[in-house]
Structure formats: structure tokens, C-alpha cells
């Protein structure tokens with residue numbers, strides 16, 4: 211029963227929690243809400259995709275379908291009538307969202323919602339270069355806002371629109387009917403205006419227009435003054451403080467009892483690993499049959515190597531038979 215439970219937990223962990231954790235770990239600057247939106251696209255984004263697809267349709271049908279008419283004047287006449295025809299609109303709508311692979315469902319859903327607005331736009335003999343995005347997504351479907359505006363009423367993002375959130379983040383809901391206009395800071399930044407560094411980061415640049423935060427050296431714990439291992443406030447576990455050299459890697463393998471008897475120790479920056487010895491060794495100081503401290507049972511030392519006694523017997527047998 212216990213076993214079963216832990217198996218289920220492993221599955222949950224492998225397929226549920228872990229991938230989400232890995233995503234956030236790989237791109238910690240991205241709000242997890244945005245990550246879930248990439249599966250279930252935001253409405254404004256879906257509208258943008260629909261409008262792009264519609265524009266492609268306009269482009270695709272711009273030269274009409276009656277090419278190769280009998281006479282040039284006839285062709286021209288047919289072209290003109292096609293240009294504003296119901297037929298062309300149908301041709302466009304037949305191809306709508308077809309180029310969209312990833313978000314095809316959301317695109318079609320938006321196309322359905324936009325249909326009545328598209329039809330009344332088409333009936334007005336529109337200028338095809340008009341801003342369809344504004345007309346559909348902002349003014350009629352009301353799923354988007356103009357750039358640097360957010361929320362239900364398209365409120366302007368607070369602050370200087372040239373450098374929102376000190377240039378180190380974005381206004382929550384920017385360009386959509388969502389969000390509350392507060393700053394969503396890039397990785398390494400915090401504060402209401404993203405003008406402070408997160409713990410583990412230091413101010414690597416600052417003038418009246420711009421400030422930048424950079425990550426402390428991996429040897430540091432609890433912050434730093436600058437970017438090297440000499441600038442740490444304190445040393446992380448696995449590092450030791452030296453008054454000249456700052457935080458230095460500890461060679462855990464200097465302690466011979468670090469690993470169990472049949473393993474050897476490999477140092478790494480900030481840590482170490484225990485690796486199992488070659489099968490010919492009982493104990494060893496590295497990988498391979500030439501690195502044994504002591505041979506395993508059934509093996510004996512021949513020069514640098516621990517060789518299986520059986521092989522040895524076979525060889526001596528051969529020697530005796532050839533004699």
C-alpha cells in the first residue's frame with residue numbers, strides 16, 4: 211500500500227508538479243500566469259491572431275479570382291465587383307485561421323465572435339488599410355487595449371510610458387483588458403517600480419535614467435557588493451571565507467571519509483559527488499581498475515591493475531599446457 215502510494219506520488223511529481231516547477235525554474239522572470247496562458251491563450255492575443263489571419267485573407271484575395279478573362283476591360287470589371295463582393299468575404303472566411311497551427315481553436319473562436327463586426331465593416335465598403343485590430347479587438351470585441359493601457363476601461367499604465375517600471379518590467383495587463391497596471395518585474399528586480407534588486411542580486415549599473423541588477427557570484431550567500439567571489443556578504447555552504455581570496459570552494463574530498471568504502475570522491479564547485487569504484491576494487495581513489503587502493507575479493511594486484519584471479523588461472527593454465 212505504501213509502495214503504491216509512493217508510486218502514485220512519483221507519477222504526480224513527474225507529470226504534474228515537476229514540469230511546472232521546471233518551467234518556472236528555467237524562466238523565473240516570467241509570471242506563471244503567462245505560462246498557463248500560452249496553453250490557453252489570452253483573449254487579446256487570440257484576437258490579434260485572428261486579425262492577422264484575416265489580413266492574410268485580404269492579401270490572398272486581393273488580385274481577385276477571375277484572372278485570364280477574355281478581354282482586359284472585362285477582367286477589370288470582374289475584379290472590381292469581386293473586390294467588394296460577398297464572395298470574396300466568403301473566400302477569406304474559408305481560409306481563416308488555416309495558417310494557425312498552435313492556436314487554431316482560439317482563433318476560430320475569435321473569428322466567430324468577430325463575424326458580425328466583420329460583416330458590418332465589409333458592408334461599409336471599407337478602406338482595407340484601416341486598423342482592423344483597433345476596430346475589432348479594441349473597439350468592438352473589447353478584449354485588447356492600446357499599447358501601455360490595461361484593464362476593463364483601458365486605463366493608462368501609471369508612470370512614464372517611455373520607461374514603464376523603470377525599464378525593468380512591464381505593466382500588468384499592458385495592451386489587454388486584464389491586469390491592474392502594477393509592475394511585473396523582470397528577473398532580478400523588485401519594488402513597485404522595479405528599481406530595486408532582488409536578494410542575491412546587486413546594482414551593477416545606475417544613472418539617472420537606468421539601473422541594472424546582476425546576479426551575485428555563486429559562492430555568495432545573503433547578497434554581495436559586486437559580481438566576484440570576493441564581493442560576497444557571506445559564503446554559501448560548500449565555500450569557505452579567505453580574507454584575501456573571498457569565498458573559495460571547499461574540497462570536500464580532502465576528507466577521506468566523505469564517501470563510503472567502495473566509492474571515490476569527486477569535488478565540484480560548491481559540492482562533491484561519491485562515485486562507485488570499479489568492480490575490481492574494494493576501495494579506490496578514482497575510476498577504473500588501475501585506481502584501486504585495494505583489490506576486491508577474487509582480484510589481485512598486477513602492476514597498476516587489479517586483475518581477476520580466474521583470468522590469471524586461465525593464463526597460467528595456458529602457460530602450463532604450452533610448456
Ligand SMILES: *[C@@H]1O[C@H](CO)[C@@H](O)[C@H](O)[C@H]1NC(C)=O
Nearest residue numbers: 243382389390391392393394
Ligand atoms: C495586482 O495584481 C497582482 C497580480 O495579480 C497582485 O499580486 C497585486 O496584489 C495587485 N495589486 C493591486 C494594487 O491590486
